[in-house]
Amino acid sequence: MNNHASFAALVLAIPLAATAAPETYDIDPIHSFAYFAIDHLGVSTVRGRFDKSSGKFTLDRAAKTGSVEVVIDTASVSTGDNVKGARPRTRDEHLRSADFFNVAEFPQMTYKSAAVKFNGDAPAEIDGQLTLLGVTRPLTLKIERWTCKDHPMRKKPMCGGDASGTFKRTDFGMKYGVPAIGDEVKISINIEAYKQ
Amino acid sequence: MQDFLAHPAVQAAVVPLLVGLVVAAVLLPLRLSGLAAVAGFLAAVVLIGNFSFATLTATRKLVLLASAAPLLGVIADFAFKPARLAGLVLGVIFGAAGLWVFWAVLVQQPFVHGLRLAVGVAALVAWTVAAMMPLHGDPVRAGAAGVGLGIGAGVGAVLGASALIGQYGIALGAASGGFLLVVMLLGRRARAGASLVLTISVTATLLACAATLLAQLPWTAAAALGLVPLAVRLPLPDRTHAGIEAVIAVFYALVPAAGCLALAWAASRAGG
Numbered sequence: 001m002n003n004h005a006s007f008a009a010l011v012l013a014i015p016l017a018a019t020a021a022p023e024t025y026d027i028d029p030i031h032s033f034a035y036f037a038i039d040h041l042g043v044s045t046v047r048g049r050f051d052k053s054s055g056k057f058t059l060d061r062a063a064k065t066g067s068v069e070v071v072i073d074t075a076s077v078s079t080g081d082n083v084k085g086a087r088p089r090t091r092d093e094h095l096r097s098a099d100f101f102n103v104a105e106f107p108q109m110t111y112k113s114a115a116v117k118f119n120g121d122a123p124a125e126i127d128g129q130l131t132l133l134g135v136t137r138p139l140t141l142k143i144e145r146w147t148c149k150d151h152p153m154r155k156k157p158m159c160g161g162d163a164s165g166t167f168k169r170t171d172f173g174m175k176y177g178v179p180a181i182g183d184e185v186k187i188s189i190n191i192e193a194y195k196q
Numbered sequence: 197m198q199d200f201l202a203h204p205a206v207q208a209a210v211v212p213l214l215v216g217l218v219v220a221a222v223l224l225p226l227r228l229s230g231l232a233a234v235a236g237f238l239a240a241v242v243l244i245g246n247f248s249f250a251t252l253t254a255t256r257k258l259v260l261l262a263s264a265a266p267l268l269g270v271i272a273d274f275a276f277k278p279a280r281l282a283g284l285v286l287g288v289i290f291g292a293a294g295l296w297v298f299w300a301v302l303v304q305q306p307f308v309h310g311l312r313l314a315v316g317v318a319a320l321v322a323w324t325v326a327a328m329m330p331l332h333g334d335p336v337r338a339g340a341a342g343v344g345l346g347i348g349a350g351v352g353a354v355l356g357a358s359a360l361i362g363q364y365g366i367a368l369g370a371a372s373g374g375f376l377l378v379v380m381l382l383g384r385r386a387r388a389g390a391s392l393v394l395t396i397s398v399t400a401t402l403l404a405c406a407a408t409l410l411a412q413l414p415w416t417a418a419a420a421l422g423l424v425p426l427a428v429r430l431p432l433p434d435r436t437h438a439g440i441e442a443v444i445a446v447f448y449a450l451v452p453a454a455g456c457l458a459l460a461w462a463a464s465r466a467g468g
Contacts, residue, residue, distance in 0.1 A: 088464035089357035089412065097358040098255050098410035104301050105254055105410065134251040173253070175246045176360050180202075 022060040025159055025193035027070065029054055032160075032191045034072050038169075039182030048079035048095070057193060059116075059123065059159070066116030066123055070189065075103040099176040106133050111141075111189075122146045126163060132172040141165040141189065151194070160192035207243040208350070208363035209370045212236030216374025220386055229335075229375060230273070230392030233342055234266040236371020237364070237399060244363055255361065257297040258406055262399040265290065269391030273332075282390075283329030290398050291322030297402055301409050316415060320422055321401045327425035328397035329390065335379045336441045337428040338388035338396070342372025344424045344449025345400035348456040352421075353403065355460035356413030365403045372396060376446070380439035397425070404456075417459035423452035 035049040052073035059066045074096070081091035096103045113128025123143050130139040146161035168183045169175075200206055216236035220229040241247050241259055248256065272282060294317045295302065302310045302317075324345075331338040346369025354362035372392075379386045404421050407413035427448045432441045 084464065088355045088461060093357040093412060094359070097356075097360075097412075098253070098406065099358050099360040102253060102410060104304075107304065133253070173248055173251050175248075176244075178245075 022058045022063075022065075023157075024056055024058045024196045026196055027053070027055045027057070028158075028192045028194060032193070033189070034070070035188045035190075037186040037188075039184070041180055046079060048077060048092075050074065050076045051078055052076035056196075057116075057191075061121060064118035066118075067114040068112070068116065068126060068128065070111045070191075072109045072111075074101040074107055074109055077101055077103075100174060102133060109133075111139065123161075130167060130172075132169075133174055135172040137167065137171050139165050139167050139187075141187075157195040158192060159195075160190070162188065162190045164188040201243055204359070204363060207240055208366040211243060212240045212367040212370040213374045213377075215239040216371030217377050218374070220375040220378040221382075224378065224382065224386050227273075227387050227389070228270065228391065229378065229386040230269065230389035230395070231266055232375035232378070233368060233371045233392050233395040233399075234263060236374055237262060237368045237395070239371075240363060240367030244360065246360055254298050254301055254410060255364075255406055258399075258402045259364075261290070261293055261297060261402065262395065265394040265398040266391040269389060269394040272390040272394075273387075280330065283326040286329060286390075286394065287322035287324075287326035290325050290394075291318035293398075294318055294321040294402055294405065298405065298409055313409065316419075317405045317409075320405060320419060321398065323422050324397040324401045324425060325394065327422070328393040331425065331428070332388055332390045332393045335384055335386050335388040335392075336376070336432070336438060336445050338393050339372050339376035339379055340442060340445030340449045341424050341428045342392070342396040342400075343369050343376060343446050344427070344451075344453045345396055345421055346370070346372055347450065348421045348424065348453030349400045349403040349407065349418075351453075352413050352417050352456050352460045353407035353411060355457065355464055356407045356411040356417075358407055358411035361403055361407045361411060365400065365407075368396065368399050368403070376442050380442045383438045412463070413460055414463040417456045417463070420452050420456040420459060423455070424449050427452050 032053055033049050034053055037045050037047045040046045050072045053070055055070035057068040077095050079091055084090050095101055109132045111128050111130050113126045115127040116123045117125040123146055126141045128139055129136050141163040143161055143163045148159040151158050166184055166186050169185050170178055170183050216232040219235040220232035223229050223231055247259055295314055298317055302314050346365050350362045350365025350369055353365055404418035408415055408418050428445050430448045432444055
């Protein structure tokens with residue numbers, strides 16, 4: 001009798017275990033971008049974004065754990081200054097050079113984490129590692145907005161939100177132009193991702 | 197003072213020129229005036245503040261090699277008289293070292309393209325070193341070549357979108373100018389030596405290659421700088437003051453440098 005009860009409990013538990021399994025989401029590159037903001041001459045804030053990124057994240061809502069990996073194509077940096085006019089080069093071309101993102105030598109920057117903290121049922125903070133210019137340093141991103149639902153037209157499960165954090169670029173060896181061009185960089189990532 | 201030293205023109209031109217001048221004058225009795233170029237260049241590196249051993253990027257490896265070149269030059273100056281063969285051997289050595297500097301960039305290219313770039317880097321460095329070495333006994337022509345190569349690589353890099361490499365190149369040119377000022381004032385007593393010609397040839401060509409690989413200086417513009425060691429060999433007037441010789445030699449050196457800049461400008465207009 002005891003054996004039958006155990007077997008029944010095991011059978012009933014299988015679907016529960018299945019729903020508790022980690023879910024993996026692929027980042028939609030068309031609706032996911034990394035933005036940055038940096039002080040310029042102590043006067044204003046210059047903003048830019050990386051037009052190409054990819055990656056995925058996993059969520060285990062039952063265990064309240066998760067992981068994330070975002071790969072950003074540094075050559076896709078854009079601050080909106082892409083017309084030379086009378087100048088030999090644009091700001092975006094300068095940002096791609098060895099002075100800043102050094103895209104020929106370091107074509108990618110990555111953000112990885114296996115430490116997603118939850119607040120209730122939603123992820124609230126990510127303790128991760130940013131790798132930029134070959135240097136890896138910790139970077140915490142606070143998740144300011146998070147939603148999971150079915151895509152309204154495609155009816156496919158999706159999650160998305162906005163996260164941001166700050167780091168000093170000199171910690172990564174990007175020293176050119178400091179302090180005229182600020183050291184502290186605010187990075188914001190907006191992500192939409194579809195369940196695999 | 198801090199603001200003054202933070203100005204890019206001070207970092208890349210004023211300080212390297214003064215350091216080059218002082219080092220050339222102070223080390224003249226020791227026959228080490230040729231260290232003026234590396235002293236001025238490293239002064240700029242320190243002031244610009246981009247150097248670190250933490251991650252050895254191509255530009256940081258370049259600084260290391262630029263620092264090592266004059267040490268080898270001093271050994272060459274004092275241990276043996278650099279001959280034509282020494283120029284070829286040192287050219288091959290520094291050509292290979294150039295591949296080490298840019299290795300991380302080269303291996304990320306498609307194979308054939310990466311191979312072409314590698315051959316280009318090695319050939320430009322090797323040629324310029326070999327062509328500059330015979331000038332070790334001629335401080336006027338060697339110093340003038342330093343001005344032409346440094347200004348060409350530096351301003352070319354700025355036109356190619358890298359202010360950092362540009363500042364490094366201009367600093368090399370300014371430091372060579374400091375050396376040349378001492379030659380102009382004191383005559384040919386100031387020795388160039390292998391320490392000067394190696395610093396100039398290795399650093400300037402690596403900077404030009406860096407501006408090509410890490411920014412957008414066209415290859416043709418970098419290659420034009422290879423003509424500087426030939427241009428400074430053009431005849432100088434006999435029995436004139438070293439100052440007049442230096443001015444004419446600098447003019448010769450600036451012709452290929454101007455060609456480099458014209459090609460860099462044309463490429464930027466064409467969208468390349």
